[in-house]
Structure formats: C-alpha cells, structure tokens
Amino acid sequence: MNMNDVILRTATKVITFIILTFSLYMFFAGHNNPGGGFIGGLITASALVLLYLSFDLESMKKVLPVNYIAMTAIGLLIAVATGMGSFLFGAPFLSHAFGYYDLPLFGEKTELATAVLFDLGVYLTVVGITMTIILAIGEDQT
Amino acid sequence: MSWLHLIVLAPFLATVLIPVIHKVSPKLHIGWAVLLLPVVLLISLLSQIGAVSKHQVVEETMPWIPSYGLSFDVYLDGLSMLFALLITGIGTLVVLYSIYYLDKHKERLQAFYVYLLLFMGAMLGVVLSDNLMLLYLFWEATSLASFLLIAYWTHREKSRYGAQKSMLITVFGGMAMLAGFILLYVMGGTFSIRGLVEQASQLAADPLFVPAMLLVLLGAFTKSAQFPFHIWLPDAMEAPTPVSAYLHSATMVKAGLYLVARMTPIFAGQAEWFWLVAGFGLLTLLWGSFSAVKQTDLKSILAFSTISQLGLIMSLLGVGSLAVLYDAADERLFYAAVLAAVFHLFNHATFKGALFMVAGIVDHETGTRDIRKLGGLMSLMPVTFTVAVVGGLSMAGLPPFNGFLSKEMFFTGMLKVLAADIFALETWGILFPVIAVIASIFTFVYSLMLIMRTFLGKLQPEKLEKKPHEAPIGMLISPIVLASLVLLVGFYPNLVAYSLLEPAVSAILPSLLAPGDHFEAHISFWHGWNTELYMTIGVIAVGLLLVLTLRRWISLYDQLPQRLTLNRLYDGMLVGLQKGSSKGTDLYMTGSLRTYLVYILMFFILVIGGSIVGHRPTLDMSGNAPVAAYELLLALILAGSAVAIVLVSSRMSAILATGAVGYMVSLYFVILRAPDLALTQLVVETVSVALFLLCFYHLPKLRRDMNRVRFQSANFVIAIGVGAIITFLTLAVQGVRPFASISDYFLDNSYKEAGGDNVVNVILVDFRGFDTMLEILVLGIASIGIYALIKLRMTGGESREHE
Numbered sequence: 001m002n003m004n005d006v007i008l009r010t011a012t013k014v015i016t017f018i019i020l021t022f023s024l025y026m027f028f029a030g031h032n033n034p035g036g037g038f039i040g041g042l043i044t045a046s047a048l049v050l051l052y053l054s055f056d057l058e059s060m061k062k063v064l065p066v067n068y069i070a071m072t073a074i075g076l077l078i079a080v081a082t083g084m085g086s087f088l089f090g091a092p093f094l095s096h097a098f099g100y101y102d103l104p105l106f107g108e109k110t111e112l113a114t115a116v117l118f119d120l121g122v123y124l125t126v127v128g129i130t131m132t133i134i135l136a137i138g139e140d141q142t
Numbered sequence: 143m144s145w146l147h148l149i150v151l152a153p154f155l156a157t158v159l160i161p162v163i164h165k166v167s168p169k170l171h172i173g174w175a176v177l178l179l180p181v182v183l184l185i186s187l188l189s190q191i192g193a194v195s196k197h198q199v200v201e202e203t204m205p206w207i208p209s210y211g212l213s214f215d216v217y218l219d220g221l222s223m224l225f226a227l228l229i230t231g232i233g234t235l236v237v238l239y240s241i242y243y244l245d246k247h248k249e250r251l252q253a254f255y256v257y258l259l260l261f262m263g264a265m266l267g268v269v270l271s272d273n274l275m276l277l278y279l280f281w282e283a284t285s286l287a288s289f290l291l292i293a294y295w296t297h298r299e300k301s302r303y304g305a306q307k308s309m310l311i312t313v314f315g316g317m318a319m320l321a322g323f324i325l326l327y328v329m330g331g332t333f334s335i336r337g338l339v340e341q342a343s344q345l346a347a348d349p350l351f352v353p354a355m356l357l358v359l360l361g362a363f364t365k366s367a368q369f370p371f372h373i374w375l376p377d378a379m380e381a382p383t384p385v386s387a388y389l390h391s392a393t394m395v396k397a398g399l400y401l402v403a404r405m406t407p408i409f410a411g412q413a414e415w416f417w418l419v420a421g422f423g424l425l426t427l428l429w430g431s432f433s434a435v436k437q438t439d440l441k442s443i444l445a446f447s448t449i450s451q452l453g454l455i456m457s458l459l460g461v462g463s464l465a466v467l468y469d470a471a472d473e474r475l476f477y478a479a480v481l482a483a484v485f486h487l488f489n490h491a492t493f494k495g496a497l498f499m500v501a502g503i504v505d506h507e508t509g510t511r512d513i514r515k516l517g518g519l520m521s522l523m524p525v526t527f528t529v530a531v532v533g534g535l536s537m538a539g540l541p542p543f544n545g546f547l548s549k550e551m552f553f554t555g556m557l558k559v560l561a562a563d564i565f566a567l568e569t570w571g572i573l574f575p576v577i578a579v580i581a582s583i584f585t586f587v588y589s590l591m592l593i594m595r596t597f598l599g600k601l602q603p604e605k606l607e608k609k610p611h612e613a614p615i616g617m618l619i620s621p622i623v624l625a626s627l628v629l630l631v632g633f634y635p636n637l638v639a640y641s642l643l644e645p646a647v648s649a650i651l652p653s654l655l656a657p658g659d660h661f662e663a664h665i666s667f668w669h670g671w672n673t674e675l676y677m678t679i680g681v682i683a684v685g686l687l688l689v690l691t692l693r694r695w696i697s698l699y700d701q702l703p704q705r706l707t708l709n710r711l712y713d714g715m716l717v718g719l720q721k722g723s724s725k726g727t728d729l730y731m732t733g734s735l736r737t738y739l740v741y742i743l744m745f746f747i748l749v750i751g752g753s754i755v756g757h758r759p760t761l762d763m764s765g766n767a768p769v770a771a772y773e774l775l776l777a778l779i780l781a782g783s784a785v786a787i788v789l790v791s792s793r794m795s796a797i798l799a800t801g802a803v804g805y806m807v808s809l810y811f812v813i814l815r816a817p818d819l820a821l822t823q824l825v826v827e828t829v830s831v832a833l834f835l836l837c838f839y840h841l842p843k844l845r846r847d848m849n850r851v852r853f854q855s856a857n858f859v860i861a862i863g864v865g866a867i868i869t870f871l872t873l874a875v876q877g878v879r880p881f882a883s884i885s886d887y888f889l890d891n892s893y894k895e896a897g898g899d900n901v902v903n904v905i906l907v908d909f910r911g912f913d914t915m916l917e918i919l920v921l922g923i924a925s926i927g928i929y930a931l932i933k934l935r936m937t938g939g940e941s942r943e944h945e
Contacts (some may be wrong), residue, residue, distance in 0.1 A: 027819070032899035034817035036906060042825040049832050069929065072922045079915050094911045098897035113897055115907040118914075122907070126919040129925040130829060136932045138836045 005054065012054040019047035027123055031111065037119035041126025045062070048131055057139060068131040075124030082118040143204035146216045149226075150270055150280075152370025153263030164252055173241035176255045180233035187218075187226050194223045195641045195659065199649060201272070205567060209489055213335060215446070217274040224484060225269035225400055227642070228491050232392040233262050235620035239499055242382035242617035243506060245854030254294060254382070261287035266394050267330040267399055268439065273325040274333045278316070279366070279648045284394050284760050285312040291389060305714065311771025317399075320539035321621045323595055325354035326408075339407040346412065355409050358401065366398025368456060368817065369426040372449045373708045379441040383502030384440060391448045391498055392491040399452065399487060402459050403480075403650045404493065410463035413565045424577045426453025431584035436699040440501040440511040440596065443588055444494065447537065448713055450581065451490050454552060458483035461574070463553050464562055465651055477651055481663055483645040487546035488638060489536065496533040496624035497592070502524055503617055504596060506929055511606025513591070517600030523612045525622070525819045532625040536632070538580060538589035538642075538685070539678065544631040546678075547665055553578060553674040579677055584683030596854065635665035713933045721890075747863045759874045773813065780806040801827055818902040874897025 023043035030036030052060050086095040098113035156179050163175045201217035209312060218226070237258070244251060264287055267280030286307070293305035323333070328577050329348045330338045338345065344353055363367075369373040378390050389395070402419055409415040430450025437443045462480030504519065505511045512650040520527045536545030559567060603609070612618075615738060644663040648655050655661070669675065688695070730741070783802040790796050804827035811820035888901050888909060898904040906914050 015682065024419065030900060030907075032370070033820060034902075036900070036903040039821045039825065042822065042829060046825055046828050046832075049829060053832065070928065072925060076919060076922055079147060079918060083911070083915060093916070096896060096908045096911070097184055109485065109895055113214045115896065115898070115904070115911075118907050118911060120904075121624070125922060126579040129918075129921045132925040133928050134829075134833055134836060136929045137833065 009095060012050055016047050016051055016088055019043060019050070023047065026109040027119065028116070030119060031113055031116065037122030038059045038126055041133065042130065044123075045130035045134075047126050048127070049134055051134075052135070052138065057135075066131075068128045068135065069101045070128075072125050072128030072132060075126075076129055077121070079121030082121060085114070144204075144216075145186065146202045146218060146270065147204055147214065149186065150216060152183065153179060153236045153259040153266070160259070166186035171246045172251050172896045173237055173239050173244070176259065177234065177237045177241070178235060178475045179259070180230045183266075183438060184227070184230040184234055187223065187230060191223065191227075193220060194220055195645050197645060199353070199903055202471055203269060206273075206276075212275050213273060214276060215334060216270045216748040217272050217336070218270060219576065219649040220642070220647070221400070221484075224488065224642050225396070226266060226648045229262060229265050229393050230267070230397075231409045232491055232495055234386060234858075235495065236384045236388040236392075239256060239387070239502070239617060239620040240382070242614055243502055244382065245382055250294075253390060254264075254291075257287050257290040257294070257359055258388075261291065261389060262395070265397070268397050272335050272336060274338075276325065277335075278320050278323060281319070281361070282313065282316050284389075284397060285309060285316060285365075288378070288389050288394055290386045290941065292378050294382055295380070295386070297691065298380060300377070301380040304374070304380040308374040309377045309717075315361045315364025315371065316603045318357045318364075322354045322357030324360075325350045325357065329354065336760055342408045342653075345408060350582055352414055353414075355412065355415060356418075358405055358409075359415075362398035362405075363422060364398070366395050366452050366456065367403070367426075367449050368398070368422045368453060369429050369449075370708050372426060372430065373712055375449055376442050376445040378437075378518070383441070383498060383505065385497035385920040387495050387502070391444065393495040395448065395452060395454075396487060396491075399455050399459065399483075402456065403483070403646075406459065406463055407652055408651050411466045414563055416463055418460070419463065420457045420574070423457030423460050424574065424581075426450065428453075428577050428584075432582045433586040435584055435591065435698065437588075440504060440513060440516075440592070441519055443513075443592055444498055444501060444635065447585070447588060448490075448494060450585065451486070451494070451537075453489050454581070455483050455490070457574075458486065458552060458555050459650075462651070464559075464564075466653055469599060471749070476555075476558060476648060477654065477661055478551065480650050481549055481556050481643060481648050481661070482551035484643050485544075485551060485635075485638075485652075485665070489544040489548045489628070490644065492627045493543070494629065495538040496621045496702065497537065498528055499617075499621040499624070500530045500533065501622070503613040506617070507608065507613055508610045510605070513595040515602060515605040516596045517599035518597070520597040522601070522610050523597075523617050526799050526848045529618075529621045529625040530593055530597060532628050533621075534589045534593040538586045539681065541667070542632045543628050544635065547632065547635050547667070548679065549582065550669070550674045551665070553677050555913050558914065575677070579681060582681045583678075583685050583688065584804065586681055587688050587692070587735055589943050590685070590689045594689070627838070630806050632934055634665060639663045639665050643904070682900050740857075741865050745770070747860065747867060748842070749868050753865065754870060754874075761870075761873050764874065764878065773810075776806055776809055776813075779922050793838065800834075801831045804830075816902075816911055818900070 023040045025044055025113045026035035027037060027040030028035075030040065050066075051064075055063075083094040086093060089095075089097075096113060096115045096118070098111060100111050100114070102108045103110045156176070160172060160176070163170070164172055172629045194202065197220070199217055199219045201215070205215075206212050239257075240254070240258075246255060261284055264280045264283035268277055268284060271277045271280060289305045289309040292308055293301050295301045317863065319716055326345075327333055329345050330341055330349050332338060332579075336615065364371040374653055375390060375395065379386055381390065398569070427450050430453055431447050434450060435441050437446060458479045462476055462478075462483060465476035466481065501511060503523070504516065507523065508516065510516065532543060536543030539545050539549035552577065556574040556578040559571045563569060590753055601610075640663055644661050647661050647663065669790035730737075736832040783799045783806065786799040788805070789795050790799060804823060808820045808823035811817075811823060888905055892901040892904045894907075896904045896908040897909070
C-alpha cells in the first residue's frame with residue numbers, strides 16, 4: 001500500500017471528512033430515517049480504509065493511534081451495559097425507553113432514546129471489527 | 143437461601159477470597175485462612191446431628207430454573223449427614239496437614255486451595271442435593287476439581303497422564319449417569335430423588351427401568367473405581383498426598399457408594415441390581431487386594447487397598463438391597479449388611495486417611511515411597527510408626543480397632559447370603575463368604591507388609607535422599623487425630639452407632655421402617671464363638687503364614703501376563719481413538735476451501751432440493767408485481783457480471799466483476815424502496831473490494847499456467863443446481879403464506895412502542911435487539927479469530943510439539 005498518488009491523497013483529505021460527517025449523520029438519523037449504527041459504522045470504516053489506502057500504514061498509526069480490538073470490546077460492553085441498564089428500572093434485559101424533550105440548540109420536542117446508546121455500541125463494534133480484520137490482513141506482509 | 147444452601151455454596155464463595163487474602167498478607171500460608179472454612183462447616187453440621195439422629199430431615203428449596211422444573215433443593219438426612227461430616231471433618235484435617243506438607247515458597251498455594259475448596263463445595267453439593275440435575279452438576283464438578291488437583295504438579299508427565307485418565311474415565315461414567323437420570327425423569331416425571339423414591343414401585347415395571355439402572359451404576363462404578371474402571375485410581379496417586387488422602391480415599395471415590403446408597407430405595411429388590419452391585423463389589427474387593435500385594439510404592443499399595451475396600455462396601459450395599467425383599471421377620475438379616483457398609487465407610491475414612499498421611503510423612507521426610515528402599519524407620523519416627531500400626535492393623539481387621547468390628551460385620555453380611563433363597567443364591571451364594579475370606583487374607587498381607595517393610599527391618603540410609611527424622615508436630619496432628627478415632631470407635635463403637643450410622647441406614651432403607659421406628663444398631667465386640675470369629679482367626683493364621691513366606695511366592699506375580707492388563711487396553715484405546723479420529727477427519731478435511739464449498743453446496747442441494755422434490759410445492763405467480771424493463775436490464779447486467787467472474791482470466795477483473803454484482807443488487811434495493819439495505823450493501827461491497835485487494839498480496843498468481851478456464855462438469859452441475867433451487871425457492875415463497883407475516887406488527891408498533899419511524903433500525907436495536915447483540919458478539923469473536931490466525935501464527939520451523 002505504498003502508492004505515491006498525489007491526486008488520491010489530496011482528494012482523500014477532503015472526502016474523508018465528508019464521509020465521516022455523513023456517517024455520523026447516518027448514525028444519528030437511524031431512528032427515524034435510513035441509517036443506524038450498523039450502516040454508520042460501516043461508512044466510518046470505509047472512510048478509514050480510504051485513509052489507510054492512500055497514506056501508508058506507518059504514518060496512519062501515528063495519526064490515529066487507535067486500538068481497534070479495544071474499540072470492539074468497548075462497543076460490545078456498551079451494548080451489554082445498555083441491555084443491563086434496564087435492570088435498574090426493573091425491566092427485562094434490553095428494554096428501551098424514549099421521550100421527547102425541549103433542548104437548546106436541537107429545538108423543541110427532540111427525541112432522546114436509549115436505543116441510540118445501544119446503537120452506539122453496535123457502531124463502535126462494527127468499526128472495530130472491520131478495521132481489525134482489514135488491518136490484520138493489510139499489515140501481514142510475511 | 144438457607145444455611146444448608148450456604149454450606150454448599152460457602153466453599154465456592156471462599157475461593158474468591160483466596161487471591162484477596164494472598165494480596166493482603168502475602169507472608170501467611172493461605173492454608174491457615176482456608177482452614178477456618180471446613181471447621182465452621184463442620185461445627186454447623188454437628189449442631190444438627192441431634193435432630194438428624196432422631197430421623198428429622200432438614201430440607202430447603204430455592205428456585206433455580208423453574209421453567210425446566212429445576213430447583214436448588216437441598217436436604218440433610220442420615221446418609222447426607224454421614225457424608226457431609228466426612229467431607230468437612232476429613233477436610234479440616236487434610237487442610238491442616240497440607241499446611242505443613244506444601245511449602246509456602248515453592249508451591250502455587252493459591253491454585254491448590256482454590257481447587258481444594260472447589261472440590262469441597264462440589265462434594266457437599268453431591269451429597270446434599272435432592273435434584274438429580276444438580277447432583278450431576280456437582281458430580282462433574284468433583285471430577286473437574288480432581289483433575290486439577292491430580293495435575294497440580296503440571297511439570298510431571300505422569301501427573302498429567304493420571305489427571306487425563308481419571309478425567310476421561312469418570313466423566314465417561316458421569317455422562318452415562320446423566321443419561322440414566324434423564325431416563326428416570328422420563329419414567330417418573332421429576333428430577334427430585336425423594337419424588338422418585340415415592341413412586342419406586344411403579345417405576346420398576348417400566349421398560350426403561352433396567353437401562354436407567356445400568357447407566358446410573360456405570361456412573362457409580364467409574365467414580366468409585368470399581369473393576370474394570372479402577373485403573374484411574376492408582377495413576378491418580380500422582381496428586382499431592384493431602385489430595386490423595388482427601389479425594390482419592392475418604393470422599394470423592396465414595397461418591398459412587400453414595401449414589402448407590404441413595405438409589406437403593408429406587409432400585410433395591412431387583413435381581414440385576416443385586417448381582418451387579420454385589421458382584422462387581424466382590425470382584426473389585428478381590429482384585430484390589432490381590433493387586434495391592436505386588437505394589438512397591440506406598441501410595442500404590444494404598445490406592446489398590448482403597449479400590450478393594452470400596453469394593454467391599456459396594457458388595458455390602460448389594461447384599462443389603464436384599465433386605466427389602468424379605469418381610470419384617472427376616473429383614474434384620476440383611477439390613478445388618480447396610481449397617482456394616484456405612485460403618486466400614488466411616489472406618490475406612492479414618493484408618494485410610496491416617497495411612498495416607500503416614501505415607502505422605504514418610505515421603506516428605508525420606509524422599510522416597512518405595513518400600514524396597516525403606517525400612518527401619520520405627521526408632522527414627524516413633525509417632526508416625528504408632529499411627530501406621532493403628533491404621534494398618536485396623537485395615538487388616540485386627541481387634542481392638544474399628545476395622546475389626548466392621549470386618550466382622552462384613553463377614554456376617556456375607557454369611558447371611560447363604561440364607562437367601564432367591565436370585566439363584568442357593569447355588570452361587572457360597573461364593574460370597576469364600577471371596578470375602580480370600581480377599582481378607584490378601585488385605586491382611588498387604589497391611590502387614592506396609593508396616594513391616596517401612597518401619598521394621600534394616601535402615602538403608604544410602605538409598606534415601608534425605609536423612610530421615612520425625613515429622614514436625616503440625617504434620618502429625620491430623621494422623622494422630624484419625625488414629626485416635628480408629629481406637630475410640632474401636633472401643634466405643636456405639637458412640638457413632640445411633641448418632642450417625644443408624645440414621646444413615648434408615649435413609650438407605652426407608653421402606654422397612656414404620657414412622658417413629660428405628661433399626662437395631664448396637665455394635666458389640668464379642669459375639670461368642672461363631673463362624674465370623676473362626677473366619678477372622680483363619681484369615682489371621684493364613685495371612686501370617688503368607689507374610690512370613692512372602693519372599694518365596696511374591697515372584698509368582700511376575701508370571702502373570704503383562705500384555706493383557708487393563709492399562710494397556712486403556713492406552714491402546716486412547717491411541718487408537720486419536721489415530722482413528724484423525725484418519726477419519728483427514729478423509730474429508732482436505733485443507734482446500736474449494737472442497738469445503740463443494741460440501742456446503744452439495745448439502746444444500748440435497749436437503750433443500752430433496753424437500754422440494756418431496757413436497758412438490760406449486761408456483762403461484764399471480765400475486766407478483768409486473769417486471770419493468772429497467773429491472774430486466776439490471777438482471778441482465780447482474781447475470782452478465784456473474785458469468786464474467788468465472789470467465790475472466792485476471793484476478794483483478796474477477797474482483798471488479800464481483801463488485802459489479804454487489805452494486806447491481808444494491809440498485810435493486812433502491813428500486814424496491816429499501817434504502818437501509820441499499821446503503822448497507824453499497825458500503826459492504828466497497829469495503830469488501832478493498833479487503834479483496836489486500837488479500838491479493840497473499841494469493842498465488844491466478845491460474846499461472848492456464849489462460850483458458852477449464853470446464854469442470856461437476857462444478858457446473860453444482861452451480862446450476864444451487865441456482866435453480868434458489869430461483870425456485872424465491873418464486874415458491876411468494877405463493878405460500880401459511881401464517882400472517884410479522885411485518886405488519888412491526889409497521890404498526892414501530893412508532894408507538896419504540897418511538898422510531900425507521901422500522902428496520904427499530905427492529906435491529908429494539909424489537910430484535912438481542913439478536914443484534916449476539917450478532918455483533920459473533921462478529922467480534924470472528925475478528926479476534928482472524929486477528930489471532932494472522933498475528934499469532936507460527937513461523938516456519940516451529941513445530942507444534944514445542945509447547
């Protein structure tokens with residue numbers, strides 16, 4: 001993956017941020033519009049893959065020192081924890097709640113749902129898994 | 143949760159504290175902290191002994207998995223009490239002994255005591271549970287703890303071998319026992335032992351009754367080291383001596399006896415039960431005592447002796463089961479055998495525990511357990527010698543020790559068989575007392591041999607690793623306590639007769655007692671000049687003669703064929719199993735992904751195609767939407783790219799064509815208004831193309847020697863078959879609607895119940911959130927697997943043998 005492609009690199013620098021923003025939008029929009037943690041995670045992962053493809057692995061490691069296996073674990077823990085959270089309210093495992101609140105900046109009747117927390121776990125797990133697999137295979141040059 | 147539940151659970155809970163205690167005071171020998179637990183348990187059990195000896199039963203229940211009828215039911219009756227006292231009592235002594243036996247600096251003490259507590263809890267669970275499934279769970283837990291303890295010195299190959307052997311044999315028996323329990327459940331409709339006992343008479347008529355009995359007995363025989371499953375016990379002697387004293391003589395190996403005793407109310411009175419239990423018991427008794435004589439290792443002698451004594455108790459339980467067949471006038475004849483069984487069980491725990499500890503002391507202070515190197519230790523280790531004499535003579539059945547009493551009662555039990563007039567005992571009954579006498583002679587010989595070859599004779603200091611001297615006082619306390627019990631019970635047997643033994647007998651034979659009644663359990667030394675006494679005198683006379691002439695005939699053992707032993711059979715089976723299964727696996731595991739894909743697809747064709755041919759579903763296309771022109775176009779491109787994958791000769795083009803297939807499918811999702819699916823498919827396709835490119839690096843050049851694709855008819859047929867079946871299925875599904883689709887429910891309730899407009903996402907995170915959680919879990923495991931396969935693989939040259 002040591003390509004010296006100026007056009008790709010320049011374009012990637014801009015496009016990555018667009019993709020990342022879009023993936024975040026997808027993640028939050030998921031409850032009422034197409035999107036969700038799974039798709040959001042995949043889009044984020046594809047943005048990262050693009051970065052890794054256009055710049056080499058070593059420099060990416062310096063820029064993004066993220067342990068993706070830990071990310072997978074954190075995602076799984078968040079998902080399990082949101083599931084267990086319902087025990088605090090005497091509800092069965094993985095019960096979700098939602099409500100509408102008036103929040104500054106977000107406007108009146110903004111919906112807040114615990115399902116988004118669970119989705120965050122899914123999001124992190126998907127990013128972690130995808131990057132773990134791709135990097136493991138990509139780094140393996142033996 | 144009651145105190146009885148706590149007694150079972152306390153050892154498990156205590157294991158958690160062990161690392162904490164070690165952190166807080168690293169200088170303390172953890173044994174001292176652990177010692178508190180069995181002491182507390184013992185005292186709390188002893189506080190109940192008054193109630194239990196009046197035949198009151200303590201029972202407690204706690205729901206566990208109510209939907210399967212499983213509950214954590216514990217109860218304490220005479221039989222459970224006897225065992226629970228042995229477990230906690232011997233447990234206390236063994237922990238005390240182990241503090242001096244195991245060096246604080248050299249051994250992994252935390253692991254040792256965790257395993258030991260694990261065992262203690264599991265064993266208490268076995269003897270206190272009423273629920274068969276619970277009993278099975280704890281039963282296997284004792285096997286596991288035993289495995290861990292035998293392999294405690296993991297660097298020794300023999301330890302690992304012994305651990306594996308005991309595990310394989312006892313778990314094999316445990317599985318059989320589980321099957322037996324399930325059969326009992328099928329017949330009786332309950333997992334409760336008392337529930338089954340209540341309907342014992344109906345159960346006997348069931349065709350599953352005998353299979354259930356055989357399976358349960360298999361479990362009991364493997365655990366209690368009955369012939370021919372006894373071979374694991376001598377190898378288990380690789381464990382540290384406190385473990386041998388505790389698990390492999392006093393408690394765990396008696397779990398099988400417990401099971402037989404516990405099941406007696408259900409199975410007793412059947413000819414199969416009698417012959418199997420008494421027959422295998424006698425065979426084990428004879429074989430164990432016969433084999434013990436030729437051993438040269440102290441612990442091996444004790445191991446075979448344990449096997450033989452377990453057989454003795456087993457045979458007594460078998461003979462005792464006859465009691466239920468005779469009416470009140472005769473019953474006294476046979477319940478005496480059960481009384482002898484529980485009495486000997488108790489006595490064996492005391493004298494064998496003491497002897498094991500003596501063997502441990504000798505090993506610890508001289509560095510060897512080989513009786514050919516030992517001798518003359520009497521003057522150097524006077525206390526140990528005294529304990530050994532008390533234990534050894536009790537084992538030999540000499541007065542005034544407790545072993546004499548139970549041995550006399552054993553002879554009585556065997557002689558009573560002559561009076562029985564069923565199960566062809568008129569002809570075969572004579573074998574019982576004859577085998578009993580022969581086995582007792584061998585028992586006498588090895589008991590004396592044990593004492594004489596170790597402590598008498600000439601000291602051979604040049605053969606010993608250390609200069610022998612008396613053990614520290616801490617190590618002597620436990621064997622002295624046990625030896626005093628041997629003497630005390632020998633002189634005053636009625637101390638335990640009514641408080642411990644009689645309640646145990648009435649728990650084994652409840653049907654013989656009217657409410658409020660109890661068995662006559664008076665044990666006395668002198669019965670007058672009766673047959674039993676003559677038998678004992680005969681045993682002593684012949685035994686002494688054999689001991690004195692030991693050197694002349696011991697070489698006869700070498701004449702026995704060495705090739706046909708059970709150990710050889712076991713080893714052969716193990717090797718054969720490994721070879722056979724790897725051969726079998728190699729037959730179809732070729733290592734080529736292509737072959738595996740063929741298996742998967744063939745299976746698919748056979749199963750789905752077969753059921754299509756069998757059911758002949760009709761195609762109903764009337765409800766299908768009309769196919770638009772652009773959809774047709776998409777289909778053509780899709781099919782075209784799919785064909786291209788196979789035909790193109792460069793790998794890059796093949797991957798691009800695969801990508802094209804994926805993108806076409808996502809276009810279909812767009813057309814059919816499934817934006818979520820379309821999005822996912824698009825991104826997945828993109829990421830997987832990137833992944834493919836990465837994998838390029840590792841793949842060999844594609845069809846280096848071939849420019850044209852070779853036509854493979856088998857693959858062609860499979861491909862066509864899969865395609866045709868999928869097409870047919872997709873079309874057929876439209877016509878069949880056996881029940882209403884759940885999608886309407888999701889559409890109706892998505893906003894109402896979960897506050898989300900996007901039904902797909904609501905299903906993912908809320909309605910079917912549990913599925914999603916497990917899916918991401920599986921994905922996580924898969925990614926770790928891939929990571930491990932790539933990062934941790936062995937580089938060339940490293941072999942798997944290198945551990």
